[in-house]
Amino acid sequence: MAPQRYKILVDALAADIRSGRLAAGVRLPTHRALAAREGIAVVTATRVYAELDAMGLVSREQGRGTFVRDIAVPAGHGIDQQAAAADAVDLTFNYPSLPGQADLLRQALREVATSGEVDALLRYQPHRGRPQDRASIARHLGRRGLSVDADRVLVVNGAQHGLAVTVMAALDAGDVVAVDALTYPGFKVLAQAFHLDLEPVPTTADGPDLDALEKLCTNRPVRAIYTMPTLHNPLGWVTPAADRIRLIGIARRCGALIIEDAAYAYLVEDPPAPLAALAPDITVHVSGLSKNVATGLRVGFVVAPQSRVPSLERAIRATTWNTPALTTAIACRWLDDGTVDRLEAQKRSDATARQAIARQELAGLPLLGHPSSYFTWLKLPDDARADRLAATLARRHISVSTAEPFATSNHTPQALRLALGSTDPDSLRSALRTVRRVAIEDAQV
Ligand SMILES: Cc1ncc(COP(=O)(O)O)c(C=O)c1O
Known part of the structure; x- marks a missing residue:
């Protein structure tokens, strides 16, 4: 069904406000003027402004008119997720942490304090990490199906x-x-900062649409393919082995570098081989310890083709010199003594339990999500407005993300991404109940 005329107008105005084409504070035309300009009834123009108001994009001031609101995302960016309010249940960001992790950190700090290496931790470290740290990371990646020489490992400040x-x-x-x-x-934030030309590839249930990718690569000079084959954020897919092989073939034919993001890969037990294992010469593999251990550590890893190591090392030198020595030392202890493997297994069960709560509480609604992932994607009907739902939920102290921060094409689907990992299970359950109620009420409007 084609969207109604007023919805098209709502979307066009919303896009102008989010992109900054309509700046904060601008007075919009009167209802009558908008109706005349767009060839619609005045009552429809009133409905357009009411909808934009409900989405939190305009404010209507008695006797003065309708004004563009100063939205939290900087004008012209429209790419990042808004922070959750302090008093909100956070279903926007995932920072999964298990009870007892603070004790683990206390213990590790005590061990480092008496280890004899404290002095060394006060000095600059090699840009790509100490050899012993890179070796710990290589052993860890080997247990995840990526057997790699420590010479190809670089330690970075998180996957980002x-x-x-x-x-x-x-x-x-x-x-x-x-x-x-x-x-x-x-x-997307990076692409904007470095002026990359992002070409969106349509998605299927378990990965990028490879026919579309192939076509894109014949039509345009694609230099790199950014992909998350094992537990895609936000859709939760795991690309099957055969499709991985095909994707690599496409990359080889067009001479593109593959950037494989494995930030959430640990949540999948026995995944197919990483792209970096199948095509080590053309793949840069990025992952880290934020989601499996703790976001505050800021320790991540890059595995690169040997020929790219020097330029990556220079980029680390240009940005951070090295990762903080103290947290890297702790992270590598945890890699070596089995703590990371144990936390990963516990978080897989935790995520599975939370995913089950989501499936229970949102039963009957169209959800997409891997059974052991920390997020779920709630598709909304085409004529629903995700911003309006998000604004309603925010008033009920629940923060959720719409599809907007994730979308790379002009078509932003009406959907919510619900992060399940940052709140206790009881609050999660009750917040999801509210999400369900609000989504159903909205569909009846
Ligand atoms: C897919 C993906 N890649 C990378 C990152 C960045 O992770 P880090 O905290 O290690 O920088 C995230 C964080 O949410 C992520 O979801």
Whole structure:
């Protein structure tokens, strides 16, 4: 069914406000003027403004008119997720933590304090990490199906930094990068900062649409493909082995670098082989310890083709010199003594339990999500407005993300991404009940 005329107008005005084309504070035409300009009834113009008001994009002031609100996302960016209010149940960001992790950190700090290496931790470290730390990481990756020589490992300040140094080292402004039509917002932020030309690839149930990717690669000079084959954020897919092989074939034919983001890969037990294991010469593999251990550590890893190591090392030197020695030392202890493996297994069960809560509480609604993932994607009817739902939920102290931060094409689906990992299970259950009620009420409006 084609969207109604007023919905098209709502979407066009919303896009102008989010992109900054209509700046904060601008007075919009009167209802009568909007109706005349668009050839619609005055009552329809009133409905358009009411909808934009409900989405939190305009304010209507008695006797003065309708004004563009100053939305939290900086004008012209529209790419990042808004922070949750302090008193809100946070279903926007995932920072999964298990009871007892603070004690683990206390214990590790005590061990480091008496280890004899404290002095060394006060000095600059090698840009790509100490050899013993890179060796710990290589052993860890080996247990995850990525057998790699420590010489190809670089330690970075979290996966986001890993992606940033990869972009700095391998790409130039204006380069075409194929990305999923819905992708990790942090890569969009990078693309904007480094002036990359992102080309959205439509998605299927378990990965990028490879026919579309193939076509794109014949039509445009694609320099890199950014992909999350094992537990895609936000859709939760795990790309099957055969499709991985096909994706690699496409990348080889067009000479593109593959940037494989495995930030959430640990949540999948026995996944197919990573792209970096199948095509080590053309893949940069990025992951880290944020989601499996703790976001505050800021320790991530990059595995790169040998030839790219020097330029990546320079990019680390240009940005952070090295990762903080103390947290890296703790992280590598945890890699070596089995703590990371144990936390990963516990978080897989925790995520599975939370996913089950989501499926129970949102039963009957169209959800997409891997059974052991920390997020779920709630598709809304085409004529629903995700912003309006998000604004209603925010008033009830529940913060959720719409599809906007994840979308790379002009078509932003009406959907909510619900992060399940940052609140206790009881609050999660009750927040999801509210999400369900609000979504059903909204569909009846
Ligand atoms: C897919 C993906 N990649 C990278 C990151 C960045 O992770 P880090 O905290 O390690 O920088 C995130 C964080 O949410 C993510 O979801």
